Amino acid sequence: MKRIFSIIVASASLLASAIGLSAAPVADYNKGINIIPAPASLQMAKGRFYLKNATGISASGTDARRIAEMFASKIAASSGIALPVADGANIAIAVDPSLGMKDEAYTLEVTPKRVSVKASTPAGAFYGMQTLMQLLPAEIES
Numbered sequence: 001m002k003r004i005f006s007i008i009v010a011s012a013s014l015l016a017s018a019i020g021l022s023a024a025p026v027a028d029y030n031k032g033i034n035i036i037p038a039p040a041s042l043q044m045a046k047g048r049f050y051l052k053n054a055t056g057i058s059a060s061g062t063d064a065r066r067i068a069e070m071f072a073s074k075i076a077a078s079s080g081i082a083l084p085v086a087d088g089a090n091i092a093i094a095v096d097p098s099l100g101m102k103d104e105a106y107t108l109e110v111t112p113k114r115v116s117v118k119a120s121t122p123a124g125a126f127y128g129m130q131t132l133m134q135l136l137p138a139e140i141e142s
Helices: 062-079 122-134
Strands: 005-011 020-022 043-051 057-060 091-095 107-110 115-119
Touching (some): 057 062, 062 122, 115 122
Parallel strands (some): 091 115
Antiparallel strands (some): 005 043, 005 107
16 A cells, blocks of 8 residues: 655744644644644744655764664554665755754754754754654554
């Protein structure tokens, strides 16, 4: 069975996560943005990013690659969607100490063509990807 999930386009700022994922039709328990812990800021915009087999994950550095592989494995196990970890992919994870963020801080930004998680530490990148997982439709875990 071919499965495609869509991400409602949103953009975020420092310490924030801004992404909503939905599959049509949207059940009542999937409406709204429910992230734990709540983001420091959130900006939503119209549009969708489609998560499908052609989507891939790129990672800068060893720690980011491990996070990308864990995320890809989780998505494959729960949805059947294979997300290869490769350079130049649609989902990007970057760990860059020069960003100057706090240890667990991250930004998560979504456009119709790309999802980006940026953090100064591996912990921040991990939490950014956990936010992405939280916002997948509940059906993806069934």
